[in-house]
Amino acid sequence: MSNARANHLTRRGILAAGGALGLGTVLAACGDDDAESGGSADATKDAESGPWTFKDDRGTSVKTDEVPANIVAFTGVAAALHDYGVEVKGVFGPTTTKDGKADVQAGDMDVSKLTVLGNEWGQFNIEKYATLSPDVLISTMFDDAGTLWYVPEESKDKILKLAPSVGISVYDRQLTAPLERMLTLAESLGADVKAAKVTDAKKRFEDAAAKLRTVAKANPDIKVLIASASQDIFYVSGSNLSVDLEYFKALGVNIVEPPAKTLKASGGWFENLSWENVDKYPADIIMMDNRASSIQPADVTEATWKQLPAVKANQVIPRVTEPIFSYDKCAPILEDLAEAIEKAKKVA
DSSP, rough: OOOOOOOOOHHHHHHHOOOOOOOOOOOOOOOOTTTSSSOOEEEEEETTSEEEEEETTTTTTTSSOOOOSSSEEEEEEHHHHHHHTTTSSSESSSOOOOTOOGGGGTTTTOOSSSSSEESSSTOOOHHHHTTTTOOOEEEEEESSSSTTTOGGGGGGHHHTSSSOEEEEEBBSSSSSHHHHHHHHHHTTTTTTTSSHEEEHHHHHHHHHHHHHHHHHHTTTOEEEEEEEEEESOOEEEEEESBBBHHHHHHHHHHOOOOOHHHHHHGTEEEEOOOOOOOSSOSSSEEEOOOOSSSOOOOGGGOHHHTHHHHHHHEEEEEESSOOSSSHHHHHHHHHHHHHHHHHHOOOO
């Protein structure tokens, strides 16, 4: 349920529709509006308790007197930092499922020990946030306007007055860019990036990328369709903005691409199809959105879906639509796709 030239309101609106899609010391963000945003890092830490500066992907240099200890982050960001040994005090975004288990975006975190400020779209408990005495708020960004993911538009001014914020861009770039940025951010917050766990995970990711490139080159005719399901709509993603799909394409994966004119209505992220028209694009493999806000393949009852060649051939795999940006979590994404392409039968 994503991909191509989009504005954040369109992506937010679709997720909201389908997603179920005395405040203490006020800390001021210290911005540098003239800084140039992008993949380059500018993170410094004079000492474990010394001044801290991090230049984020908005081009803003965030500065605090000490290395942040009370970190609040979007769930997926918190999960990535956890993989690097950096723990957070609070999270916002999909953290637990309806049965109380960890959401896919929570990764390896123990959700029972987290202070959850909001578990669904539009939820953010400002009062609870303030009690955490936050040093910094961190989220991803799915546009080039600096919109922090899952920070509600209607209350963002109040939220962002309480602590500096950091934005990591996951928009219109390849997967390797936010992975590198998250590693740099984690290092600035105290992570040991030279630890064997980290270097081994990075090596595994690099090996997986090489394998996917080789497999894609050997199977150029295998078409991979990227989709997401809701009650009334089947979304077919384009591949020009999402970090995972841009990277898959760069590695040679043959991704089914809806025409630009059909993506325009969503700002370029996806084409909306009725369930009667799910066979519009022939595909050998279908990657389906694994988020809780999307209907999962096993729960789709539409007859038209069950007749798709990829479905009948059992060639439907999960898509980690919002990856946890650590090498440990992203390596399996590439490994699983390579395995699926290598084993796939030509059915479309």
